[in-house]
Amino acid sequence: MRLRGVGRRYGLGGPWVLRGVDLEVPPGSLTRVQGRNGSGKSTLLRLLAGIDAPSAGRITGRPATAYVPERFPAELPFSALGYLTHLGRIHGLSRAAAARGAGEWLERFGADGHAGTPLAELSKGTSQKIAVAQALLAAPGLLVLDEAWTGLDQAARGVLDTAVAERVADGGAVVFVDHDPRRLAGAPDRVLRVTETRLEPVDADAHGEPGEAGYPRPSGGAPDPAAGAPGREAVVPGAAGPSVAQDGPGAGPLVRVEAEGRPGAGPPGELSGAVVREYGPAPAPAHGGGGGDDGPAGRGRGVRLTVEVGVADSDGLLRTLLTADPPWHIRAVTAIDDNDPQEPARGAKEKA
Numbered sequence: 001m002r003l004r005g006v007g008r009r010y011g012l013g014g015p016w017v018l019r020g021v022d023l024e025v026p027p028g029s030l031t032r033v034q035g036r037n038g039s040g041k042s043t044l045l046r047l048l049a050g051i052d053a054p055s056a057g058r059i060t061g062r063p064a065t066a067y068v069p070e071r072f073p074a075e076l077p078f079s080a081l082g083y084l085t086h087l088g089r090i091h092g093l094s095r096a097a098a099a100r101g102a103g104e105w106l107e108r109f110g111a112d113g114h115a116g117t118p119l120a121e122l123s124k125g126t127s128q129k130i131a132v133a134q135a136l137l138a139a140p141g142l143l144v145l146d147e148a149w150t151g152l153d154q155a156a157r158g159v160l161d162t163a164v165a166e167r168v169a170d171g172g173a174v175v176f177v178d179h180d181p182r183r184l185a186g187a188p189d190r191v192l193r194v195t196e197t198r199l200e201p202v203d204a205d206a207h208g209e210p211g212e213a214g215y216p217r218p219s220g221g222a223p224d225p226a227a228g229a230p231g232r233e234a235v236v237p238g239a240a241g242p243s244v245a246q247d248g249p250g251a252g253p254l255v256r257v258e259a260e261g262r263p264g265a266g267p268p269g270e271l272s273g274a275v276v277r278e279y280g281p282a283p284a285p286a287h288g289g290g291g292g293d294d295g296p297a298g299r300g301r302g303v304r305l306t307v308e309v310g311v312a313d314s315d316g317l318l319r320t321l322l323t324a325d326p327p328w329h330i331r332a333v334t335a336i337d338d339n340d341p342q343e344p345a346r347g348a349k350e351k352a
């Protein structure tokens, strides 16, 4: 598949999110895409997946494509097995092959016990397994994964790792975005960074390094007026306890997760190994609202939660937030570069 001079902007006269992107996606290739929050990674992946059209340029030579979106629409009136069979049919499989493939993927993901469960009644984790299974089941020529590992348990993440390797070995192309710099570390044939509307190759030596330009802190965020809110920089109650306050979330690379909850939501009580950096009223929308991106905060002013956690625990943290009732809306996930002078000294801050 080939992208030539591809650009995307939203709305009439809106700013270009991507511009002049030339890209070839060869068969049998594994490509990682990274970039700052809001740089345009999901926009690029939607274009690659063919569910969005470029505002400029051309995309040619698309193979059969499957896509795991950042958010899976789980409210459809199907059972898990019925949905996967239906999707298999849409991907061109015969009824028998679709049903067989659906059953096999449910089993591989350890979700066969939920074959008859309506989608709307599935847990977030099982729902994510279905989101991934629907993309894998027709063995697509191009597989596009937008944070597809998030919300999966450890065993299912391993199944997905293996499935990606199988796809590539089988001549399929896989393009993925993931917040964890260690995801499929060493496996991608190339790493691309979306920056300032462009797509540029990342130095192979920088693959997956925390703090590398693919994982900077959120860009341009105005200081939060709620900086002094109660609970800021507190240790999560009932979770990691005093050892976190003394030692921080452990040695090694850290990930910062920013989430937004319903008005009045308290922090979930099971954020093991995590340090809460900020907890208070969400800032007012920068553009006066109307963007249709209210998240679980709904129309009211929600609660903003910023948590730091070791990379190894970040999947668990995300799962906890996403499966909370009501779930938190994940605003940003960024790795933290301890060598960055703009980062406040750790240790000292934890003890403040």
Ligand SMILES: Nc1ncnc2c1ncn2[C@@H]1O[C@H](COP(=O)(O)OP(=O)(O)OP(=O)(O)O)[C@@H](O)[C@H]1O
Residues within 6 Å of the ligand: 010, 017, 035, 036, 037, 038, 039, 040, 041, 042, 043, 044, 331, 332
């Ligand atoms: N449907 C849309 N309508 C209007 N603007 C959009 C739409 N989708 C994305 N944008 C804007 O395009 C820019 C890039 O968004 P995109 O979601 O592609 O970035 P991203 O790198 O995937 O971000 P994140 O890491 O936070 O998921 C952002 O400024 C975003 O607000």
